[in-house]
Amino acid sequence: MSTTPLTIYRPGLAVGRDAQVLHRAASPEFSGWLEHTRPAGGCSRPIRLTGTITAVDRNTGRITRRLHTDELPDRTLYKACGNRRESVCPDCAWVYQGDAYQVVCRGLTGGKGIPASVGRHPVVFATFTAPSFGPVHHRHVPRHTCRNRQRCDCRPAPCRARSNAGACPHGQPAACFARHDADDPRLGQPLCLDCYDHDHQVVWNYFSGELWRRTKQAIDRHLAATCRQRGIPKVGIVTDSGKVRWVPPVRVSHGKVAEMQRRAAVHFHVLLRLDGVDPDDPDALVPPPTGITVDDVDAAVHYAASRITVTTPPHPDQPDGWLIAWGAQVDVRRINSTDGELTDDKVAAYLAKYATKATEATGHCSTRLTPATIDDYADPEGDHTARLIDACWHLGRPTPADTSSGAATHGDRQDSLDTKPNIYGGLRRWAHMLGFGGHFLTKARRYSVTFALLRDTRATYRREEDDQPTDAITVGTLTYIGSGWLSEGDALLANTAARQRRESRRIGREELAHEAWLLGAAA
Incomplete structure (x- = not known):
């Protein structure tokens, strides 16, 4: 490949984007550049790296290839940013959402190393909300008549109809008779900003992870106590030291997604799957013992949510600390049950969607703040x-x-x-x-596959697709030199090519599915 200097056109100069596109597309190395940028094609701000890439034989340790980025187009290596937030990078968020769907769905139906028998384990879908920190504008539909909740056009009830509410101490009305639309910007906003306890809410967001940790412990202990009451014995597991450790016969594996409400308080959507314990293979995913059902998981969730609280350490503004507890609304639904409340596909898609969100629902979106910003x-x-x-x-x-x-x-x-x-x-x-420092998608170790496994599988597939040797290890000695495309024209070309590849893959999947349906109908 040519290593001649490349003229870089930057936004704001006299040369427009169309000229940048023509300059790049007319260059002899255009096809090689397009293939070179394919791994980061749809990324909004790819990472640019410089350095050496070495291929080492896995069996002999011999170096089979060494390449410096000066030999590549633009003398740099492009890597997708990998940001999960859709508002920051839609393409990388699309990839992350697909991985999140697999992480959640494999824990419900099996696959990718998870046994299919987990699909018969009792599972509940619980939603834990934050308590009230002050009255806010909200939209409540007493009775839905629409077929699609995503496009709900049902008539809502009045926001806060209080005929004798009067005014708050700051002179603001304590009632709201409006019937808010779904896109009303007032939704989630306090009726009185001065009455609202903003300090308590950000502290609740900050300590909500600890509240969930203790709640999960309480659910496990409640189920263990239920087993004792029904005479289900503990299971003896032999440790590495040769000693026998007696553990409860059931354990709960969870997958959890955090969602930011419009009032800027997080709430958690949690899948809780009940597993048994195999004394011969403690890591195996086996069904729970007879006598423990999904009703017991439901009862354990409500028990823990109503009793577990956290008192934060003292603060100069609150010497006794703040009380961190769940809100009164704890919704528990059953997955793949006979009453058909929810299906695993719907739940997995729902959680994967929120895994790419953050504070966008509140209207705020920024990077980490500093004293200067x-x-x-x-x-x-x-x-x-x-x-x-x-x-x-x-x-x-x-x-x-x-x-x-x-x-x-x-x-x-x-x-x-x-x-x-x-x-x-x-x-x-x-x-x-807004105070929440946890990850928006977490899971128990035994619940499902990991993001790392999915990324490794995708990398192996790409190597095989490009006819690269699978017995070679790639070692990169690379240095960060910047983020973003070199010009707006490069971004347009790379992103357009990525969209075309994604569209062709979608059409191919649809054609294969249609062909399989025709074969099934003919049989």
């Missing part, structure tokens, strides 16, 4: 989102006990070592996420 988003007298961000920044401020606020001097070094850092300091790190 915080003033652009935080305002104690601003709108709902601005006050939440300000609460994160204010509550996460350094305290005298926070050793991260600055380097300790020789005289107070021992005092700093004896004092715990400010546990609320992470609120500043996650201010752009």
